[in-house]
Amino acid sequence: MKSRRKNGVSEAIRMAAVTHRLLTAGTVLCAAASVAASLVPPLLLARIIDGLTAGLPLTFHAVLLYFGSLALEGMLSSAQEGLLVLFGQKMTHALRSEMSRKLTKLPAGTLAGQNPGEVAARFSGDVDTVEALFTSGIISMAADACRILSIMAVIAVKNTGLALILLLVLPLFAAFTRHVQTRMLAAQLDNRRAAAAVSGQIPETLHNIRTIRALGLEDYMEHRYDRCIGESYAAMERTNFCDAIYSPVVLVLNAAVVGIVMLLSASGNAAVLTLFGMSVGTSVAVINYISRIFAPIESLGMEIQTIQSAMAGVKRIDAFLDQPERTIPKERETSARGDVVLSHVTFGYGEKHVLNDFSMTVKQGEQVTLVGRTGAGKSTVFKLLLGLYHPEAGSVTIGGVDVADITDARRRTCIGCVEQHFARVPGTVLEQITLGDPGITEEMARNAAKLAGLDAAIRTLPNGYDTVCADGMFSQGEWQLLSIARAAAADPAVLLLDEITANLDAETEARVLEALRRASEGRTVLSVSHRIYENLGGRTVEVRTQNA
Structure with missing residues (x-):
């Protein structure tokens, strides 16, 4: 501090x-x-x-x-x-x-x-x-x-x-x-x-x-x-x-x-x-x-x-x-890629522990769905993987690298996250994908949109990728596809999916899952859901509430 x-x-x-x-x-x-x-x-x-x-x-x-x-x-x-x-x-x-x-x-x-x-x-x-x-x-x-x-x-x-x-x-x-x-x-x-x-x-x-x-x-x-x-x-x-x-x-x-x-x-x-x-x-x-x-x-x-x-x-x-700042890790020459490992992790909000001595290993390229009742700690696992919180005990690593040691500049190339609701920022469609990251070129953003199946819809806009985003521009499903494009733009090794089809109808859900299937190829995928995404395959891991 x-x-x-x-x-x-x-x-x-x-x-x-x-x-x-x-x-x-x-x-x-x-x-x-x-x-x-x-x-x-x-x-x-x-x-x-x-x-x-x-x-x-x-x-x-x-x-x-x-x-x-x-x-x-x-x-x-x-x-x-x-x-x-x-x-x-x-x-x-x-x-x-x-x-x-x-x-x-x-x-x-x-x-x-x-x-x-x-x-x-x-x-x-x-x-x-x-x-x-x-x-x-x-x-x-x-x-x-x-x-x-x-x-x-x-x-x-x-x-x-x-x-x-x-x-x-x-x-x-x-x-x-x-x-x-x-x-x-x-x-x-x-x-x-x-x-x-x-x-x-x-x-x-x-x-x-x-x-x-x-x-x-x-x-x-x-x-x-x-x-x-x-x-x-x-x-x-x-x-x-x-x-x-x-x-x-x-x-x-x-x-x-x-x-x-x-x-x-x-x-x-x-x-x-x-x-x-x-x-x-x-x-x-x-x-x-x-x-x-x-x-x-x-x-x-x-x-x-x-x-x-x-x-x-x-x-x-x-x-x-005067508030304590988060620790900024030193720059690494390469991105963290490999197995995702949570080893004997204990973490809680305040005095209540959500995870207690929790361990899980996801092999590189494997697809895993985390299931469990509300409050069991599924989203907490994601927050730990994203480095938003640090475990009280144990370790969280990707390719043997502690997530706390992954720099902000390298984080997007290491891990991407698709959330339940799209977080729109002021700017154009292109800026929604790149988020102003100089490491993501316009070509990379367009390829990510094609991967998500949204390129054709974007091209029909008045200024294409340079169209300023506004309410009503896309349907709820298309906003979710844009979120997938944002997560995949930096070609991350790990992809996190957080209840992304919870509010979609059956037809839109099928379209989003098909985009996810394409985006998930060759990546390690962890998804949070109350049910299993059959289109993505892989195994399931149940997360249970832990008592401190």
Whole structure:
């Protein structure tokens, strides 16, 4: 198992930042330049107003310089926002790529035990929160913090009394901000849990829709769904309430500080003017700075909230990336071909053993049908042969090679599987057969379709093998023939047949069995069925439930 340090969110982001180092440096420099540019316009405006009050004429150069500083500030601010969005997208792409890589390396048992909706939520909602960590989080927070400190430094020089007032007000405002953030974070976490429950219930409903309708459970499922949505709405209402009261408090505090400073500066008291006295131009600049200091403080509170919300997503993604990966065997020069041997195999799901000290040998080229009642372990034998699970004890070998040592690249040339239902992937008919495997050429795919007896039907399609697959294109039997073509395309030494005629009528079943007979020639064939495929011949092996 890889540690989180090597496999977590922080490492994925660090590698992406290094890969896009120019974008990273440009974003940081642009943020710094934007902070510096925001300090200039009020100072220029103060000089202009002080000059006018002193009777000096307004020059075109001064006006051009002032509006030029405003334009520069706006351009740098826009550039910062644009670079942050681009930077966030690069980080998101890197993170989703790392999660996709992780998904392909998780053991089948780990994937089978996870809620598909929750996994999908981590790829979508959780990753989006991490993107917000950069678009309106860390870098923006650092820029706003620098802007606040810079403005405080300027104000301290221009008006010492105002700086002292702000030093008293800002900690109180920070405490209020923290209180609001804490309540918002709790509400957002509740909302994320409720949203994940909703996402998980949708595929659950679709998967069990026949049972739901057969038993009349529509109202029950509707109430479950409504309860989850209601919990999500309630959490969002708490978040919106906190958000709604925050901005007005900032505006009122802004107006109060400006009013207090202006009253004190106009008091006429010599002692007060020592701290609060200032020229007309300076007062305009100070008012401008006060509004500018509360705006980033408001943004800073929201950015901290964004970071806190993103950290919840980071923890969930880290937990996903921290899961143990399956062992990747070393590449072999040749494919495993020969006898299929299960030797003293013990395996179970959880604490319940399905197979206990089970042994079976299938000679190369032999055809065997596994029979037994439901739950006896027939499909489990197939999962062990495919390397989806590893036995707790004993060994599973093909040609003397442990199935765990067969690489993904070699697996299709070693063993093929025809399942009861065809698993369609997005793409053309040709891609259904090749599954994007560069080792399977178009000629190999066409030969496999001919072997399955489906080549003629494919050629009648509008674009032949390049026709994009859609519902209703093939009959149920033809989809099963396509599954046979997929399994036979890589010319595997072993062919597994898992209840492939269970839902077919007699005529279609005869057609599929004839295709199987052709595909089985010269191969080792293991089939799972409640009855024997007489057309395929061979012997039968009964699998019985084993007690641990």
